[in-house]
Amino acid sequence: MDVPxxxxxxxxxxxxxHSLSVRNLAHLAAALTQLGFELSRSSDPGTRQAAxxxxxQLANINQDIDRQIELLSALDADNVGFRLLDEVHYPDAPE
Structure with missing residues (x-):
């Protein structure tokens, strides 16, 4: 007999x-940021400027993701059973 x-x-x-969704968004934002840093090393000035x-823009998105993580923590994230955040280190942006 199934128990509801x-x-x-x-x-x-x-x-x-929600935690998985936010974590996936954080990973996506990290990958896009890494792509942005790679593009900022381009020899083309237009590409560097766009990067x-x-x-x-991704910094703003990351701030929103951080806020979502804070809100999820308020929902007793200890019961979720996994980490909500993975630490990511970005290379320094070229001058």
Whole structure:
């Protein structure tokens, strides 16, 4: 006989889904930022300028992702069962 999920089970699944979504967004933003830094090394001035603007836009997106992580932590993230954040180190931007 199937036992219907409890509200607590549904909340745990919802937290886990939100956590995975935010983590995936963070990984995507990190990959795009890395691409931006690679493009900023281009010999083409237009590409460098576009890359620098792109990196700036991604910085704003990363701030929003950080805020989402803070909000998820408020939902008792210890019960989610995995890390919400992976530390990523970016290379220094060329001058």
């Amino acid at each position: 999920p409890t509200v607590q089970d549904e909340q745990a699944v919802s937290r886990q889904l 620098n603007a792109f990196i700036g």
